[in-house]
Amino acid sequence: xxxxxxxxxxxxxxxxxxxxxxxxxxxxxxxxxxxxxxxxxxxxxxxxxxxxxxxxxxxxxxxxxxxxxxxxxxx
Numbered sequence: 001x002x003x004x005x006x007x008x009x010x011x012x013x014x015x016x017x018x019x020x021x022x023x024x025x026x027x028x029x030x031x032x033x034x035x036x037x038x039x040x041x042x043x044x045x046x047x048x049x050x051x052x053x054x055x056x057x058x059x060x061x062x063x064x065x066x067x068x069x070x071x072x073x074x075x
Contacts, residue, residue: 004052004056007048007049007052008048008049008052008053009049010045010049012045013041013042013044013045013046013049014042016041016045017038017041017042017045020037020038020041021034021037021038024037
């Protein structure tokens with residue numbers, strides 16, 4: 001599994017959030033702050049997944065150019 005797949009994985013971001021919440025609980029950080037930090041982590045995960053996903057779509061589209069001349073040559 002490459003880094004791109006990790007960054008777009010919801011399970012990965014849930015694991016990161018769970019780890020951070022565990023560390024915050026260890027240091028007796030109040031629940032409101034813990035909830036806000038975990039919300040930021042999950043939002044960041046969604047943004048990164050979107051950016052990486054769109055980048056993959058764009059790179060695939062750039063590599064597969066189907067101009068009318070190329071289609072005619074293939075037939």
